Amino acid sequence: MSGVRVRVPASSANLGPGFDALALALALHDEVEVTRTAGGLTVHVEGEGAGAVPLDGTHLVVRALGAACDLLGLDPGGLALRCTNRIPHSRGLGSSAAAIVAGVAAAHGLAGLPPGPDALHLAAEFEGHADNVAASLLGGLVVAWADTDQDKPRYRAAPLTPHPALRPVVAIPDTQSATSTTRGLLPAHVPHADAAHAAGRAALAVHALTTAPDLLLPATADLLHQDYREPAYPQTLALVRALRAAGTPATVSGAGPTVLAFTLTGTLPPEVDTTGFRIEQLPIDTEGVRITPFD
Incomplete structure (x- = not known):
C-alpha cells in the first residue's frame, strides 16, 4: 500500500x-x-x-x-x-x-x-x-x-x-507526570497483606467491570501503588478519596495525574469539588486500533 x-x-x-x-x-x-x-x-x-x-x-x-x-x-x-x-x-x-x-x-x-x-x-x-x-x-x-x-x-x-452500562469519566489536571518518576516512588517490597489485598481486589475488578458494576467501589480499592505516589500529585489522590467517599468508584488513571471514575450516568457527584480538573465523559472504545490503507 x-x-x-x-x-x-x-x-x-x-x-x-x-x-x-x-x-x-x-x-x-x-x-x-x-x-x-x-x-x-x-x-x-x-x-x-x-x-x-x-x-x-x-x-x-x-x-x-x-x-x-x-x-x-x-x-x-x-x-x-x-x-x-x-x-x-x-x-x-x-x-x-x-x-x-x-x-x-x-x-x-x-x-x-x-x-x-x-x-x-x-x-x-x-x-x-x-x-x-x-x-x-x-x-x-x-x-x-x-x-x-x-x-x-x-x-x-x-x-x-466491559459491562455496557459503564460510563467512564476522567478528571484531567493541567499538571503532568512522568511514569519513570512515579514508578520511582514505589517501594521494592510491600507487606504480604497488601499483596493479598491486591490479588483479591484485582480478581473482583474483572468481575465488576464485566458483570457486576455495583461491586466496583470495593473492587477498585488499592493498597499497592496509589498512596505511594501521592507526593507526585496530592490533588489527584485527594479527588480520588473525595469521589470514593461520595460513593463513586475512582482510581488514579495509569501513572497519573488523571483521575478515572466509573459511573453509570456519565456525571460526577455535584458535591465533590473538581476545581483544577477538566472533566470529560469518555465512552469505552471497544474497537481498538483501526487501520485504513489507501493507494
Whole structure:
C-alpha cells in the first residue's frame, strides 16, 4: 500500500488494584497518516505535543514503525507522517502507548497484514509493560501479562467485554507526570497483606467491570501503588478519596495525574469539588486500533 491511516484510542491502566495488568480503552483518539514517498522522512504534528515532540527519526511513532517493519521484513522507503494528537501527554491516558501502537499498526497496514500477537509483544517491549498497549490495540477491557518461562518475557493479553452500562469519566489536571518518576516512588517490597489485598481486589475488578458494576467501589480499592505516589500529585489522590467517599468508584488513571471514575450516568457527584480538573465523559472504545490503507 502507498499509505495507511491509523486511529488509536487512549487507555487507562491499573484500574485500581490491577497494577500493570488491567487496562481499558477510551474513546479519545490519536490519528496518524503514513504515506510512502520517494525518499527521506518528514513528520508533522498537530494538537497535543506539537512543538514539543521530535520531528525526526527519534519520534516515537517513527521508532515503533521502524521496529515493526524490521519484524515484518518490510522496507517502506521514504515516509511522510502526519500526526493529529488528541490524547493529553504525560497525564496517565496512555499517550506513549498510543504512539507505539500507531507505529506498529501502520507498519502492518503498509505490509497488508493485521497486527497479531507479535505486534502486541513488540509494542509491549517498547512500553515496558503490556496493559496500555493491549488496550489501545485490542479495545475494550484487557488483562495483560508476561510469560516469564523463557529467556526473556513474552507479553500477552486477553480481551474482555466491559459491562455496557459503564460510563467512564476522567478528571484531567493541567499538571503532568512522568511514569519513570512515579514508578520511582514505589517501594521494592510491600507487606504480604497488601499483596493479598491486591490479588483479591484485582480478581473482583474483572468481575465488576464485566458483570457486576455495583461491586466496583470495593473492587477498585488499592493498597499497592496509589498512596505511594501521592507526593507526585496530592490533588489527584485527594479527588480520588473525595469521589470514593461520595460513593463513586475512582482510581488514579495509569501513572497519573488523571483521575478515572466509573459511573453509570456519565456525571460526577455535584458535591465533590473538581476545581483544577477538566472533566470529560469518555465512552469505552471497544474497537481498538483501526487501520485504513489507501493507494
